[in-house]
Amino acid sequence: MAQSTKNQIINTKKAIYLLLGITAISSVVVSFRTDAYNRVPEETTMARFTAAEAAEPDSIVSKKAFLQAYKVLMHPRCMNCHPVGDRPLQGDDSHIHTMNVQRGKDGKGLYAMKCSNCHQPQNTPGLHMPPGNPDWHLPPADMKMVFQGKSPRELAQTMLNKNENGHKDHEALIEHVAKDSLVGSGWNPAEGLAHLPMSRAEFVKHFKTWLDKGAYLPDK
Amino acid sequence: MSQITNTSRRNFLKTGAVLGSGLLISFTVPGAKKLGGAGSAMLGPQSGAAFAPNAYLHITADNQILVYLAHSEMGQGIWTTLSMLIAEELDVDVKKMVVQHGDAWKPYHHTSFGMQITGGSSTTWSEFDRYRKAGATARTLLVAAAAKKFGVSPSECKTADGVVTAGTNSATYGELASEAAALPAPGDVPLRDAKDWKYIGKSVKRLDTPAKINGTAKFGMDVQFPGMLTAAVLHAPVFGAKVKSVDAAKAKAIPGVKQVVQIPTGVAVLADNYWAAKKGCTALKVDWDLGSGVQVDSSSMTAQYKELAKKPGATAAKAGDVDSAMAKAVKTIEAEYTFPYLAHAPMEPLNVTIELNNGKCEIWCGTQMPGIDQEAAAKVLGLKPEQVRVNTVFLGGGFGRRGTPASDFVREAAEIIKASGKPLVKMVWAREDDVRGGFYRPAFLHNVKVGLNADGMPIAWKHTIVGQSIMDGTFFASMIKDGIDNASVEGVSDSPYLYAIPDRLVSLHSPKNEVPVLWWRSVGHTHTAMAMEATIDELAHAAGKDPLVYRQQLLKDHPRHLAALNLVAEKANWGKPLPEGRFRGIAVHESFLSFVAQVVEISLNTDGTIKVHKVINAIDCGLAVNPDGVKAQIESGINYGVSAALLGEITLEKGRVQQGNFNDYVVSRMFDTPAEIEVHIVDSSNKMGGVGEPGVPPxxxxxxxAYFAATGKRLRDLPFNKAILKA
Amino acid sequence: MVKLKINQKEYSVDASPDMPLLWALRDVLGLTGTKFGCGMAQCGACTVHLDREAVRSCVTLVSRAVGKEVTTIEGLSADPTNYLQKAWLEVDVPQCGYCQSGQIMSAAVLLRENPNPTDEDIDTAMSGNICRCGTYPRIRKAIHLAAQMQREGGKVQ
Structure with a gap:
């Protein structure tokens, strides 16, 4: 990750802003379907796409794209901070974080065990050292965004449910995965930790395709 | 408030000047202690005190009562206990005593072990008479001096709080110090009756607490002098490996790095501070000759030990004919237990500060064996032991690791200063150097086969133990008799259960390998108590008897075991129902002359692993000199034991230690430690025993x-939580 | 030279910006109350306050402390509103004592943010600080006592 600290801070602030659900995005024109739950008939959106894309129905393209993005979302680099329960996970085996670390109300830990007490603005060099980011945290207690244990379909539902996703619409979701500094930390693992299976750009492309093509829920 | 002093001949740099209100302690350094004339460091206290009746106690003209410890304070509380013993006979306020560690010096040799050593949970019982006599002798002389001064007979003099009075006459000890010093030493002085004790048997707060809560206590790690360089060491990746070649160019380019030297155990980087030295180590490129150590592998070792256990080894205890008795048994029970290597992992990583100047050497470190270290350093440096002065500073934990017959860390520091030619170096180990540095509790395997009669009582006991000898290869090797290192079998070969069984055989295999091993808090009892007490529990269930009642029957001729067992059963409400999801287990074991029984209460976590909620403990240690100190030590031992039982494990793969720091050498923390620990002390007038270690084994x-009570399954491989997750 | 404010005092520290705060405190400034235990934020012995948060100084670079308030055990000891050390004395917590600076620094943040902590809160706040002597039950007891002292303005003895 080669973003400047300033940018990271700006993005971070934005992320929190969004996570807390005090959304101020006002003039976003959402030209595609925003809620897969409503199950808008496919043909209403089909015409928007090119013939090449149309060779495969949007529902298939969208689901396939999500399954690609799912590989990243469920990778330890992402999932470890989206646990079931209130304890973050650690390492490539996603074991429960040692030291009984707890989420805390704002997702930043509790008391003497706040994330940034150990997690520095940058990765600390060396094996088994704390990975870093200026805003290391979990989702807040009132918006836990649990990934762990979810099937693709369940995770897609979580992603789309504004009551679970930090009140994000599609654009905000894309903005989050594309620009958020802490999300970006997933592509900057600490020494010795597994890398994500694709670049951030690829991931964002899949994620965006999933949404752009109708935000279909995978079958399982 | 008591004063904390250190024995260094000059002040530590920049001692903390900020002192908390109400917690004021002064960190004073007594008058500069100079090394003696050429070639002879004058050892022993040189306090300049007017009255120095013995090596353990000096009194200055301004009423300072200086106590010199023959043992090291590593958390066990002897800073306080030994001072109490003197205060008891001397009639001074223990809180006003000024305590410091003694030098490496013959008068501080252990009263039973013949060398200067803190270990075997022996400090209090071994010094109980010597330190009281030190106080009584001084008091006798002070009274004699006062009697002379007042013109009265000594029997007319009374002493209290550092003052001698006779009628209207009074004089402080300080005022009498020089007169007392001029008097001939008295013969054997009487010691006070227990009924007159003011301190002994009553809880006295630790004298070192004030300094240990405001950052002023000085550990070896805190020793700093002007001009000192700090050395970090790149150790071999495999035990016994040797350096083939070193490329130090990158290390030397790091700002602050002053020198890189090769030593027998690796490569040391000397720098202005630890950070630069550590970075230097990381930048070193070393080619190693790995040697035979690469063959050590934990999984194949376990297989090898299992094979060995099938054959009888050296005989540790034998009576009757175990095989024919076994053949007559109505029922037999067989169990195999495995124990991993364990690192001590004291909180303060090992470190030594060493100065070498004109044939004189001075060392500052936290050590359990200053005399052995003195000899080791002298040998490396080509000096006589008396040319080496060892200043013991507070130990940030010991647990056995700081009492190494090989003096591995002091020797290494001596090698560094020798190779560097520098006058003053502090060697600091990283946590990884400690965890990977060997000197572990050896890995062990026990194979136990017991034959029961129709009543369910044991009639034949065959027990084979496999594990490296701790004594082997050290100067303690002479204690190995007929192939038996007692530290491998203690707790089995002398078990009270075995005495009652006419046909029994305990045998031992002591395989060798490259991994250095050492005593680890409670030594052999770390594994023998488990093998005995888990097996006894199995026998009780096989006999259809309550585990407490079964033990009571077997131990009927062992009153101290019974006293601890009965007290713990009463305090734990043994037999009464527990809240849902809670399960109890019981064990009793003698070690280090004390008898400890424990009842633990556990529940199971959602993943099936064990959570210990409560440990009720009863101990018969004879007289408890400082009862709250006894309680603290047992609490400590229990937590050390819980950590090892559930979590602790060092493993090797191709000779490499797989753990390195607290991320993978997991130790217990606040959340996984028992929330409740109760320590009950048996009211006992029996022989005094130790308390530092005996809390661990049961x-x-x-x-x-307790896990069996919860699940019906027996745990026989340590650590338990790993075994549970693997199953 | 890096400018640091430690225990309300300004220091110019001759340290490279990538030096962890721990070593600047200990080896450069001689403030040895803060201890080295693991070097990787595992044990908590090096805990100091950075703008009132209990950071692990062994992984916190000097550069991060610039412009912030650093408080070490030496500074905390000078604070008369801090009841922790009084409680630690009362309960006689330490054994070897090496971890206690860090324990107290962590407990201070707990009590500031939660004046009436439960056992569970103590488990949460204190599980980053290892004590190999196993003084945990006494630390727990002392935190409860300090909380009581704090609530009652130090009247509890």
Whole structure:
């Protein structure tokens, strides 16, 4: 990750802003379907796409794209901070974080065990050292965004449910995965930790395709 | 408030000047202690005190009562206990005593072990008479001086709080110090009756607490002098490996790095501070000759030990004919237990500060064996032991690791200063150097086969133990008799259960390998108590008897075991129902002359692993000199035991230690430690025993027995939580 | 030279910006109350306050402390509103004592943010600080006592 600290801070602030659900995005024109739950008939959106894309129905393209993005979302680099329960996970085996670390109300830990007490603005060099980011945290207690244990379909539902996703619409979701500094930390693992299976750009492309093509829920 | 002093001949740099209100302690350094004339460091206290009746106690003209410890304070509380013993006979306020560690010096040799050593949970019982006599002798002389001064007979003099009075006459000890010093030493002085004790048997707060809560206590790690360089060491990746070649160019380019030297155990980087030295180590490129150590592998070792256990080894205890008795048994029970290597992992990583100047050497470190270290350093440096002065500073934990017959860390520091030619170096180990540095509790395997009669009582006991000898290869090797290192079998070969069984055989295999091993808090009892007490529990269940009642029957001729067992059963409400999801286990074990029984209460976590909630403990240690100190030590031992039983494990793969720091050498923390620990002390006038170690051994079997109560499954491989997750 | 404010005092520290705060405190400034235990934020012995948060100084670079308030055990000891050390004395917590600076620094943040902590809160706040002597039950007891002292303005003895 080669973003400047300033940018990271700006993005971070934005992320929190969004996570807390005090959304101020006002003039976003959402030209595609925003809620897969409503199950808008496919043909209403089909015409928007090119013939090449149309060779495969949007529902298939969208689901396939999500399954690609799912590989990243469920990778330890992402999932470890989206646990079931209130304890973050650690390492490539996603074991429960040692030291009984707890989420805390704002997702930043509790008391003497706040994330940034150990997690520095940058990765600390060396094996088994704390990975870093200026805003290391979990989702807040009132918006836990649990990934762990979810099937693709369940995770897609979580992603789309504004009551679970930090009140994000599609654009905000894309903005989050594309620009958020802490999300970006997933592509900057600490020494010795597994890398994500694709670049951030690829991931964002899949994620965006999933949404752009109708935000279909995978079958399982 | 008591004063904390250190024996260094000059002040530590920049001692903390900020002192808390109400917690004021002064960190004073007594008058500069100079090394003696060429070639002879004058050892022993040189306080300049007017009255120095012995090596353990000096009194200055301004009423300072200086106590010199023959043992090291590593948390066990002897800073306070030994001072109490003197205060008891001397009639001074223990809180006003000024305590410091003694030098490496013959008068500080252990009263039973013949060398200067802190170990074997022996400090209090071994010094109980010597330190009281030190106080009584001084008091006798002070009274004699006062009697002379007042013109009265000594019997007319009374002493209290550092003052001698006779009628209207009074004089402080300080005022009498020089007169007392001029008097001939008295013969054997009487010691006070227990009924007159003011301190002994009553809880006295630790004298070192004030300094240990405001950052002023000085550990070896805190020793700093002007011009000192700090050395970090790149150790071999495999035990016994040797350096083939070193490329130090990158290390030397790091700002602050002053020198890189090769030593027998690796490569040391000397720098202005630890950070630069550590970075230097990381930048070193070393080619190693790995040697035979690469063959050590934990999994194949376990297989090898299992094979060995099938054959009888050296005989540790034998009576009757175990095989024919076994053949007559109505029922037999066989169990195999495995124990991993364990690192001590004291909180303060090992470190030594060493100065070498004109044939004189001075060392500052936290050590359990200053005399052995003195000899080791002298040998490396080509000096006589008396040319080496060892200043013991507070130990940030010991647990055995700081009492190494090989003096591995002091020797290494001596090698560094020798190779560097520098006058003053502090060697600091990283945590990884400690965890990977060997000197572990050896890995062990026990194979136990017991034959029961129709009543369910044991009639034949065959027990084979496999594990490296701790004594082997050290100067303690002479204690190995007929192939038996007692530290491998203690707790089995002398078990009270075995005495009652006419046909029994305990045998031992002591395989060798490259991994250095050492005593680890409670030594052989770390594994023997588990093998015995878990097996006894199995026998009780096989006999259809309550585990407490079964033990009571077997131990009927062992009153001290019974006293601890009965007290713990009463305090734990043994037999009464527990809240849902809670399960109990019991164990009793003698070690270091004390008798400890424990009842643990566990529940199971959602993943099936064990959570220990409560440990009730009863101990018969004879007289408890400082009862709250006894309680603190047992609490400590229990937590050390819980950590090892559930979590602790060092493993090797191709000779490499797989763990390195607290991320993978997992130790217990606040959340996984028992929330409740009760320590009950048996009111006992029996022989005094130790308390530092005896709290550890019963923990693992009591937990395993509770797990059986919870699940019907026996845990026989340590650490338990790993075994549970693997199953 | 890096400018640091430690225990309300300004220091110019001759340290490279990538030096962890721990070593600047200990080896450069001689403030040895803060201890080295693991070097990787595992044990908590090096805990100091950075703008009132209990950071692990062994992984916190000097550069991060610039412009912030650093408080070490030496500074905390000078604070008369801090009841922790009084409680630690009362309960006689330490054994070897090496971890206690860090324990107290962590407990201070707990009590500031939660004046009436439960056992569970103590488990949460204190599980980053290892004590190999196993003084945990006494630390727990002392935190409860300090909380009581704090609530009652130090009247509890």
């Amino acid at each position: 923990v693992a079997p009591a937990i395993a027995n």
